[in-house]
Amino acid sequence: xxxxxxxxxxxxxxxxxxxxxLSETALFEAxxxxxxxxIVTNETVAPLYLDTLxxxxxxxRVVECVLPDxxxxxxxxxxxxxxxxxxxxxVHRDGAIIALGGGVVGDMAGFAAxxxxxxxxxxxxxxxxxxxxxxxxxxxxxxxxxQGKNLIGAFHQPCAVFAxxxxxxTLPDREMSAGLAEVIKYGLIEDASFFAWLESAxxxxxxREERELVExxxxxxxxKAQIVAxxxxxxxxxxxxxxxxxxxxxxxxxxxxxQGWLHGEAVGVGLLLATDLSARLxxxxxxxxxxxxxxxxxxxxxxxxxxxxxxxxxxxxxxxxKVSGGKLPLVxxxxxxDAQLRRDVDQELVLQxxxxxxx
Amino acid sequence: xxxxxxxxxxxxxxxxxxxxxLSETALFEAxxxxxxxxIVTNETVAPLYLDTLxxxxxxxRVVECVLPDxxxxxxxxxxxxxxxxxxxxxVHRDGAIIALGGGVVGDMAGFAAxxxxxxxxxxxxxxxxxxxxxxxxxxxxxxxxxQGKNLIGAFHQPCAVFAxxxxxxTLPDREMSAGLAEVIKYGLIEDASFFAWLESAxxxxxxREERELVExxxxxxxxKAQIVAxxxxxxxxxxxxxxxxxxxxxxxxxxxxxQGWLHGEAVGVGLLLATDLSARLxxxxxxxxxxxxxxxxxxxxxxxxxxxxxxxxxxxxxxxxKVSGGKLPLVxxxxxxDAQLRRDVDQELVLQxxxxxxx
Numbered sequence: 196x197x198x199x200x201x202x203x204x205x206x207x208x209x210x211x212x213x214x215x216x217l218s219e220t221a222l223f224e225a226x227x228x229x230x231x232x233x234i235v236t237n238e239t240v241a242p243l244y245l246d247t248l249x250x251x252x253x254x255x256r257v258v259e260c261v262l263p264d265x266x267x268x269x270x271x272x273x274x275x276x277x278x279x280x281x282x283x284x285x286v287h288r289d290g291a292i293i294a295l296g297g298g299v300v301g302d303m304a305g306f307a308a309x310x311x312x313x314x315x316x317x318x319x320x321x322x323x324x325x326x327x328x329x330x331x332x333x334x335x336x337x338x339x340x341x342q343g344k345n346l347i348g349a350f351h352q353p354c355a356v357f358a359x360x361x362x363x364x365t366l367p368d369r370e371m372s373a374g375l376a377e378v379i380k381y382g383l384i385e386d387a388s389f390f391a392w393l394e395s396a397x398x399x400x401x402x403r404e405e406r407e408l409v410e411x412x413x414x415x416x417x418x419k420a421q422i423v424a425x426x427x428x429x430x431x432x433x434x435x436x437x438x439x440x441x442x443x444x445x446x447x448x449x450x451x452x453x454q455g456w457l458h459g460e461a462v463g464v465g466l467l468l469a470t471d472l473s474a475r476l477x478x479x480x481x482x483x484x485x486x487x488x489x490x491x492x493x494x495x496x497x498x499x500x501x502x503x504x505x506x507x508x509x510x511x512x513x514x515x516x517k518v519s520g521g522k523l524p525l526v527x528x529x530x531x532x533d534a535q536l537r538r539d540v541d542q543e544l545v546l547q548x549x550x551x552x553x554x
Numbered sequence: 555x556x557x558x559x560x561x562x563x564x565x566x567x568x569x570x571x572x573x574x575x576l577s578e579t580a581l582f583e584a585x586x587x588x589x590x591x592x593i594v595t596n597e598t599v600a601p602l603y604l605d606t607l608x609x610x611x612x613x614x615r616v617v618e619c620v621l622p623d624x625x626x627x628x629x630x631x632x633x634x635x636x637x638x639x640x641x642x643x644x645v646h647r648d649g650a651i652i653a654l655g656g657g658v659v660g661d662m663a664g665f666a667a668x669x670x671x672x673x674x675x676x677x678x679x680x681x682x683x684x685x686x687x688x689x690x691x692x693x694x695x696x697x698x699x700x701q702g703k704n705l706i707g708a709f710h711q712p713c714a715v716f717a718x719x720x721x722x723x724t725l726p727d728r729e730m731s732a733g734l735a736e737v738i739k740y741g742l743i744e745d746a747s748f749f750a751w752l753e754s755a756x757x758x759x760x761x762r763e764e765r766e767l768v769e770x771x772x773x774x775x776x777x778k779a780q781i782v783a784x785x786x787x788x789x790x791x792x793x794x795x796x797x798x799x800x801x802x803x804x805x806x807x808x809x810x811x812x813q814g815w816l817h818g819e820a821v822g823v824g825l826l827l828a829t830d831l832s833a834r835l836x837x838x839x840x841x842x843x844x845x846x847x848x849x850x851x852x853x854x855x856x857x858x859x860x861x862x863x864x865x866x867x868x869x870x871x872x873x874x875x876k877v878s879g880g881k882l883p884l885v886x887x888x889x890x891x892d893a894q895l896r897r898d899v900d901q902e903l904v905l906q907x908x909x910x911x912x913x
Contacts (some may be wrong), residue, residue, distance in 0.1 A: 271630055282701045310669075313696065313707045314787075337672065342641045348672045349708060428673075 197413045201332065201420040203427055206352045210332060210420065212412050214405050215321065216359040217247050220254075226355035228316050230289030231256045233281050235304035237264040240296045240322050243365055248295060248320070258284030262300065266453060269299045269339050272346065276493065277307040285289065291316035297323035297370075298330040298458070302345070305336030309351030316354040320321040323366055324374025325459050327358040328381070328415035333423040333437075336539035343514065346443065350428055358416070360408045371401065372495035373459025376440075378411050379490055380466055381418040384436050387532030389414050394486070397493045437533045439526040440465030446511035450503040463496035464552065472540070472548040483531055499550070556772045559760035560779040562786055565711045569691060569779065571771050572718045573764050575718040576603060576679065579610050585714035587675050589648030590615045592640050594663035595622040599655045599681050602724055607679070617643030621659065625812060627660045628698050630706065636666040646728075650675035650713065656682035656729075657689040657817070661707070663696030668710030675713040682725055683733025684788040684818050686717040686738070687774035692782040692796075702873065703804065709787055715774070719767045722826045730836065731854035732818025734759065735799075737770050738849055743795050746891030748773050753845070773785055795893045798885040799824030810863040821832060822855035823911065831899070831907040842890055857911070864908035868901065 196213030198277075211222060213278070233257055236245055241261050249257065260280035262273055281292070294304035294317060301319050308317035321331035337348025363371065374475035375397075382390030393400075399407040419437065443465035448456055467487055474481045488498050513523055522538045525545075529535055555572030563897055570581060591614055598618050608616065614631035619639035621632055640651070653663030653676060660678050680690035696707025722730065734756075741749030750768075752759075758766040778796065785792035802824035807815055826846055833840045847857050859867070872882060881897045884904075890896055 271634055275630055278699055278706055282699060310706045310708060312705060313694065313709055324773045335672065340637055340641060346671060347637055347639065349669060350672055488729065 197409055199413065199417055199420060201352075202424040203352060203431065206334075206546055208355050210356040210358065210416050212308045212327075212358045212360065212409055212416065214361040214409075216357045217244060217362065218251050220221055221249050222357070223251060223318075224344070227255075227293075227318060228289055228291050228354070230291065231258065231284060231286045232293055233258045233260060233277075233284055233286050234292055234295055235260045235262065235277055235280075235300060235307070236283055236295040237262045237300050239264040240300070244295060244322065244362060247342045248293070251493055257260065258286065261304070264428070266297075266339070269303055274303055274307055274338050277303065278311060281307070281311050286311070286315070286370075288312050288315055291318060293318045293320060294331070295320045295322065295479065296326075297321065298326045301326050301331050302336050303338060305351055305353065306348050307332070309336055309349035314351065317351065319356045321356070321358055322362045322411075323370055324363055325377055326374075327360075327363075328374060329377045329419070331356050331358070332416055332419050334427070341358050344448075352427075356416075358412055360405055360412065363408060364403055367399075370459075371403070373457040373463075375400065375494040376459040376463035376466065376491070376496055378415050378495065379487075380437075380439050380462065381415045383466060383470070383487070383528060383531065384439050384526070384534040385422070385532060386414070387530075389418075389491070390531055392488075394490055394493075397427045397490065418467065432536045435524065435536050436526055437532055439528075440467075440469050442512050442525055443468040443508070446508045446535070447501060447503070449511045449514070450508060451501050456501065460497050463491050463494070464498065464500055467491060467498055468500075468548050468552060469526060470528060471551060472525070472545060475544050475548060476527065476540070479528050479530055483528070486531070499554050500549065500552045502554050505546050505553065508549050509546060557767055558779060560712060560771065561783040565693075567712060567714050569715040569717065571686075571717045571719065571766075571768055571775065573718065573720040573881050575716045576606050576721065577610050581716070582610060582677075584697075586614075586652075586677060587648055587650050588615065588728055589650065590635075590643060590645045591650055592617045592619060592643055592645050592804055593652045593654055594619045594621065594636055594639075594659060594666065595654040596621045596659050598623040599659070603654060603681065604767070605615050607652070617645065621662070623658075625658055625698070629661055630697055633666055633697050634664055636662065637670060640666070640670050645670070645674070645682060647671050647674055650677060652677045652679060653690075654679045654681065655685075656680065658687045660685050660690050661694075661696050661704070662715060664693070664708050664710055664712065665697055668695055668708035673710065676710065678712045678715045678766075680715065680717055681721045682729055683722055683771075684729070686719075686722075686771050688736045688778065690715050690717070691775055691778050693786070703807075704816055711786075715775075717771055719764055719771065722767060723762055727854065728816065729818075730760065730762070732816040732822075733852040735818040735822035735825065735850070735855055737774050737796050738846075738853065739821065740774045740795075742825060742829070742846070742887060742890065743798050743885070743893040744777045744781070744891060745773070746889075748777075749845075749849070749890055753849055753852075756849065760854065783828055789897045794883065794895050795885055798887075798893055799826075799828050801871050801882070801884055802827040802867075805867045806860060806862070808870045808873070809867060811859050815860065822850050822853070823857065823859055826850060826857055827859075827907050827911060828885060829887055830910060831884070831904060834903050834907060835886065835899070838887050838889055842887070845890070858913045859908065859911045861913050864912065866910050868905060871904075
């Protein structure tokens with residue numbers, strides 16, 4: 196087991212990474228508050244892992260809330276079901292929510308914990324690679340509004356994150372690849388040697404070899420932990436670097452109405468588009484584009500946009516919630532392993548990039 | 555105009571108190587962020603003051619959200635209407651909500667601001683005495699759940715509070731008295747000389763004389779500001795002192811299903827019950843009971859419980875969300891102007907107090 200800490204003063208918390216954590220009673224005991232617990236999970240994950248977790252927490256008072264699976268349910272209506280469970284289960288301020296699932300479960304459970312009685316503890320047990328390396332770490336929680344993703348939420352740091360790599364063995368290949376997009380992102384924004392390691396380790400990662408999984412997740416979480424510790428609430432621009440590829444990715448997801456594209460797949464193409472645009476601006480050597488494209492392919496990810504007019508994607512990029520003062524901020528690369536936030540990017544250059552990756 | 559500051563590090567903010575603030579364009583300008591503004595108000599307050607505020611902010615881009623009036627609407631469904639207005643009005647992270655109304659509007663608008671895009675600024679313009687001295691200050695925001703008040707919320711400090719004493723001229727007498735209950739509370743928990751001042755100033759306060767209003771609100775806010783600055787998130791027990799009378803009061807409100815009793819009226823009786831219980835425990839001289847009863851009467855408040863069995867009130871007190879670890883915490887008086895949180899109060903003594911104030 197690897198462990199690392201995310202340094203946020205009194206909100207500092209540990210991230211544990213390794214196979215079989217779901218059964219480690221002592222580890223949970225050391226990291227959970229004393230009161231009643233509410234496990235929030237979904238209909239897909241519950242049959243796979245809820246019983247294991249129940250046994251691990253057998254000595255505790257535990258209530259359960261099993262939500263429908265999928266992004267369309269990530270809204271205020273479903274959130275109300277979590278509150279109902281917390282109240283019916285008499286969970287008080289000394290209790291905690293345990294999120295057992297992927298990003299949707301983690302975001303909703305975390306937001307419920309942020310709001311219930313003005314904030315109770317939340318432990319995250321992410322069950323997808325994407326949530327293990329990204330959404331479970333850093334305290335961003337939210338639900339969607341019909342007009343946009345994650346528009347209603349809170350910053351609420353978990354009390355602990357338990358990334359059990361064994362659960363990744365049951366993850367569908369496509370979701371595994373989607374998670375790898377975020378892993379690649381960390382190499383691009385912060386660590387060229389990690390990117391190079393991924394170029395060689397990718398086949399073993401896709402084969403779910405434990406050693407490589409623990410390494411990839413630990414290094415990803417360490418980079419995210421460092422950035423979040425420096426800019427918890429995305430005020431200095433540092434944390435915004437984690438959005439590399441995401442403005443493009445969100446536009447793609449919205450354009451296809453979230454049909455047929457996983458978030459990580461859209462982010463993967465977004466990474467390629469951001470790299471291409473960085474080269475067009477003369478920030479990086481064009482040879483980086485080929486390395487990014489090749490790594491995405493070896494991760495089983497797409498490298499071509501959906502069939503949507505570049506002008507429409509440009510319009511959708513303007514809707515991104517990070518737009519303030521009317522200027523579109525974009526994260527770009529200075530070199531492999533070094534990113535920066537720019538607010539001066541010419542529309543025509545963006546359109547050139549968008550056109551280049553049309554199907 | 556009086557002004558004071560609530561010292562919370564980077565979340566420090568000013569409270570302005572005086573007649574006619576609603577028209578002070580420069581004061582708003584100095585305290586609001588640059589982006590679009592969303593005024594959240596209700597159907598009762600809008601006809602009285604929305605037009606004045608519109609004129610004050612005439613040079614700014616402003617959207618409006620007029621909610622139905624009353625506690626039954628303080629829920630997730632009504633909250634969603636605020637989010638709809640923010641999104642339709644293209645309010646971004648550089649924008650702000652302005653809450654124009656009493657406690658219900660302030661709590662909902664504040665909670666919407668806490669969650670929208672994970673937190674935007676919120677200015678409070680409380681239009682009742684109760685909200686001017688209590689709910690608009692301190693950052694507690696929430697909506698109700700069918701099973702209990704304020705169960706879903708956040709700590710989200712406002713960017714500024716504008717307490718316009720002129721608006722109190724249109725406040726119904728009964729609501730004026732309800733607000734005075736919280737004013738009396740501040741004297742009881744923290745400042746015996748303020749309590750004594752209230753004993754002489756009460757007739758002028760009920761006649762809405764500006765000088766006395768500004769003095770009462772300023773001293774109340776100063777006490778609350780000090781306590782909140784010392785214990786923003788109610789972790790040390792210091793902030794809990796602000797709940798003097800509230801555990802009794804909430805039980806009364808729940809027992810009568812919020813029918814026929816205003817929050818401040820229930821708190822008023824709660825103050826008397828807490829004082830009586832403090833005397834039964836030998837903490838204070840019994841003569842204080844008569845002074846509290848007399849001041850409540852001169853404020854136009856009730857001094858007798860509703861017709862509910864003491865045992866039922868005791869049960870309802872256990873439901874209070876501050877209960878953790880199974881013990882009922884109660885705020886009691888050591889003397890006039892000095893309160894403490896106790897967790898060891900004997901049930902039989904509480905029942906004696908409850909019986910004594912039966913109708």
